[in-house]
Amino acid sequence: MTTTTATTPAPPFGRALCAMITPFTASGGLDLDGAQRLANRLVSEGCDGVVLSGTTGESPTTTDAEKSALVRAVREAVGERASIVAGVGTADTRHTVELALAAEKAGADGVLVVTPYYSRPPQDAVEEHFRTVADASGLPVMLYDIPGRTGTRIEPDTMLRLAAHPRIVAVKDCAYDFLGTQKVLSRTELAYYAGCEEHILALYAVGGTGYVSTVANLVPRQLRSILDAFDTGDTARAARLQQQATELIESTMSAGLPGTVTVKALLNDLTLPAGPVRPPLLPAPRETTAALRATYERLRAA
Template identity: 80%
Template sequence: MTTARPLSAPFGRALCAMITPFTEAGALDLDGAQRLAARLVARGCDGLVLSGTTGESPTTTDAEKTELVRAVRAAVGDRVPLVAGVGSADTRHTVALALAAEKAGADGVLVVSPYYSRPPQDALEAHFLEVADACGLPVMLYDIPGRTGTRIEPETMVRLAGHPRIVAVKDCAYDLLGTQKVLSRTELAYYAGCDEQILALYAVGAVGYVSTVANVVPDRLRAIVDAFDAGDTGGAARLQRQAMELIELLMAAGLPGTVTAKALLDDLGLPAGPVRPPLRPAGRGTRDALRAAHDRLVSA
């Protein structure tokens, strides 16, 4: 028995919030980005998000963001959608980044709430509408108040859903009730943005996930939604629980997911490189714990 999912997934179901590989000298590693992207697609990702939080967007230049889209597009072709992170604290800058991403070959843009200035809801709504009006690409809103300081309130989401190019949400709001309220009143495609909530949000109507942990175990996370879609809800729950040790160490152990994901990728011999300051690399103890949890998961 299969589970019907009437909602469309405009960017795929299993998306990775890809890290941005750097060389040991700290420069953009386009060859490494291409190799990592190809590996992610081969192991089950049907969409990639570039230059998001995990991709260290605050410390990459506009030119680097554009180069990254072009390089990854060359590596994966048209096999999967590419969503480019274009959010900033400045509406004009965000519009410029969105137009550059469109020209570089992105299939969509991820737009985070402007941070630091903490705009009220009417200003926040105007910001997203200006970006959507200026760019021809579909827009994924990024609701992560723990980082930006500003929630995209459910009523604001409902109004924004009326724009034809605002089609999706990366949900890191930790508000299951608010998410269900929007799902019940709009056709927005919700993506779980917190790995521990992949199955929970998928079960109530999300169309997929945007995952940091997928950088290292893309097939393991894809298996969760595959099992659910096949009607094996018990198996999906078991797979989600099996991944929880690694999810917690990567995402909830006091270090940003960028730091921990790059540490584990590096330990596995995969493209990563250093993080850019002010972030600092993970210590040996953290790296050892990550590798041990990874090895337990893949051998389960």
Template identity: 80%
Template sequence: MTIRRKPFGRTLCAMITPFTEAGALDLEGAGRLADRLVAGGCDGLVLSGTTGESPTTTDSEKADLIAAVREAVGDRAALVAGVGTADTRHTAEGARAAEKAGADGVLVVTPYYSRPPQEALEAHFRQVADASGLPVMLYDIPGRTGTRIEPETMIRLAEHPRIVAVKDCSYDFLGTQKVLAATELAYYAGCDEHVLALYAVGAAGCVSTVANAVPGRIAAVLDAFDAGDTARAAELQLGVTPLIEAMMDAGLPGTVTAKALLGRLGLPAGPVRPPLLPAGRETADALAALYERLVAP
């Protein structure tokens, strides 16, 4: 199989955005968390994505977060900044601001609510890619946006020199393979249960929410595969599956469960911002118990 380039690294964490107990942006905590994630095995961080509560952080907070995390990790990890909105002009402005703040790339989600047709989607992404000098990771997550980036559209967009990657939450494994076969786009599994499966057919890596808590475990899955030990890679993927299910498929957003678990571990997290509500004590207890079983020697 052709080795696919990894423009933003291999093991990326969809980092939460820490807040103080009063709900303000916790830049010191963000720097400490970012340093822990990189030390734990992440060579890329996605800031202000879904897990980073992008809908409820301001443009200035997003820029401040990039600057603080860059100061904390230096050049040890690529920083991909979520800038996607439902407004093409606003998204283009966000891409320029992310470039100025020190990001290495931008994550651009499909515009939501208005449900643009494929021709409009293509024009949107091209306009955003033209707005700055940063490489673009497209974010295909139709379960949240209501609109899929169809494989044929993705193949056309791959012709743009700055559209280089995809965060794949499409749950269309066949469609993803079609694009992998036809383009040089670097695919990143955006669903933790797909980390190994997508990597095995040529993805560049993953953008993991669960890595907020166990960065080393997610990196180890890909390490084993790269070493040719596919049985060990499968064992590690299955071993982390209970935590993946508890964090990502238990009826709560990953932001909520990640912050609940990090809080229990004494790591920077803080509250979620409304309209999200914090996890209950029972959920936090269960997450902490799963974490202890996973990391126990």
């Protein structure tokens, strides 16, 4: 267990990260040109890095070869201007290790590893899974704590033990346990990234590092401005910017559809790279897209 620290950890992958969608062609194939154009847009509008093949990136329905090709294409597009974190989490430790090694070979700067899902392993098995993946490659690891999807969380005490591993450096926090998060923050040097956009400012204010955001696909500059305002000491403006984003956050992430579906619907409406979602996901209804566009325009005008 690490000792108490009063310092904010240095951002291992930057502060403002986008959980990037995976663009597909109209026929459902991987759109690498679209991925490069989207990544370039995100970086030019304030993202320090992109997370590929996560939940938003439809990782359950992309092949191992597609995941590697996506990392290589985005690396070519952004060069060293931004970090690339590759989602490699699966329900199988061996498969996760294989994906981590492939991501390293393809040029990723780090890997995002989700808690193994469906089998619901106990905490000692969860801990062993993450240690095995961290030991397998030379890349730094961002743990992905999202029990609402996996069925199993990374308990704070498990997180404290994992923090001692030299390559486990960050957490994407979707656990909705603010007390548990602050417990780990106060006792480790793990870099905590808000995985839920409504927590961007709150987590940052208590020592978090930044965010990994699905909504950043749509408004990268607006979300980045929350962190920038706080860093300049203008906490009132930071709060106002967080509040202004609330309607789009709710419409995108809490309206009964997965964020991938809503984000792709709006990106397509804005004629930005996106394309269809892959089954079992279905496209958003037309009325949903129209409502999202109206919400987006209100935020842009604010």
